[in-house]
Amino acid sequence: MDIVTTLSELRTSRAKLAGPVGFVPTMGYLHAGHISLVQRARQECASVVVSIFVNPTQFGPHEDLAKYPRDLPRDLEMLKEAGVDLVWTPTVEVMYPPGFQTWVTVEALTAPLEGAQRPGHFRGVTTVVAKLFNAVQPQYAYFGQKDAQQAAVIRRMTRDLDFPIEIVVCPTVREPDGLAMSSRNTYLNPEERKAATVLFRALSAAKTAYEQGERRAEVLRQIMRQVIEAEPLARLQYVSCADYDSLEELETVSGKTLLSMAVFIGNTRLIDNFVIG
Numbered sequence: 453m454d455i456v457t458t459l460s461e462l463r464t465s466r467a468k469l470a471g472p473v474g475f476v477p478t479m480g481y482l483h484a485g486h487i488s489l490v491q492r493a494r495q496e497c498a499s500v501v502v503s504i505f506v507n508p509t510q511f512g513p514h515e516d517l518a519k520y521p522r523d524l525p526r527d528l529e530m531l532k533e534a535g536v537d538l539v540w541t542p543t544v545e546v547m548y549p550p551g552f553q554t555w556v557t558v559e560a561l562t563a564p565l566e567g568a569q570r571p572g573h574f575r576g577v578t579t580v581v582a583k584l585f586n587a588v589q590p591q592y593a594y595f596g597q598k599d600a601q602q603a604a605v606i607r608r609m610t611r612d613l614d615f616p617i618e619i620v621v622c623p624t625v626r627e628p629d630g631l632a633m634s635s636r637n638t639y640l641n642p643e644e645r646k647a648a649t650v651l652f653r654a655l656s657a658a659k660t661a662y663e664q665g666e667r668r669a670e671v672l673r674q675i676m677r678q679v680i681e682a683e684p685l686a687r688l689q690y691v692s693c694a695d696y697d698s699l700e701e702l703e704t705v706s707g708k709t710l711l712s713m714a715v716f717i718g719n720t721r722l723i724d725n726f727v728i729g
Contacts, residue, residue: 454538462587466501466538471499472498485632485633512571512572512573521638524541547580556582557578560698562605564694565692565699569714582615592620597623600710601712624725632722636720636721647686650686651715651723655725657679658675670703691712708727713725
């Protein structure tokens with residue numbers, strides 16, 4: 453497994469890889485969810501590239517950039533075991549050299565949900581992913597369903613900017629009790645960790661109602677709200693029942709639909725979603 457930092461090292465190593473190349477962009481502190489993306493890329497591609505970069509431009513002024521968990525030696529060991537060919541660990545100076553002033557913005561899709569709560573977040577995401585795509589030149593790129601809006605935004609950007617890359621969205625990997633795997637779960641104390649299953653329970657309750665014939669979106673939102681509000685350690689930021697592709701809030705569920713939410717458990721902000729229909 454090659455491990456490189458600079459752009460020129462990356463290009464030299466990338467040129468030696470057999471195609472098609474599958475790419476998994478990460479912010480490190482890897483868990484089974486990330487490794488599931490690597491395994492999918494391994495199955496479908498001749499070579500697999502992973503990037504590890506905690507991207508400062510997608511964190512807001514009061515967000516957790518400084519304390520975002522990092523453990524590069526452990527990450528590299530996991531990637532080696534998973535059969536990755538090339539790992540790129542660029543520095544902030546490599547990604548954003550002095551004088552950097554070019555940004556990639558996807559408009560309407562980034563306005564609701566996470567975009568409404570975290571202004572500027574998606575501008576940071578789309579800019580860094582565009583740069584990663586340009587540098588790595590993969591044929592396939594793998595993202596997790598847990599970050600559903602991010603996946604939708606990146607699909608849109610890839611189409612709009614004519615990147616010759618297929619975006620593959622892989623299922624959310626969960627703990628045995630349903631909690632979606634996330635690097636931020638490490639912030640939870642034992643009591644909060646127990647309470648955090650409320651996101652999965654709320655989504656499951658709405659899904660069950662849908663399966664029993666409920667099609668009114670506001671009723672599904674209300675079901676999710678009630679489950680969250682019954683958990684004393686949870687503070688709801690938003691619930692959504694939206695069109696899967698446009699992310700516009702629905703009145704009636706008729707096709708592929710995204711149920712999603714953001715919830716604070718103590719001081720830790722967690723997101724989760726289900727796809728129905």
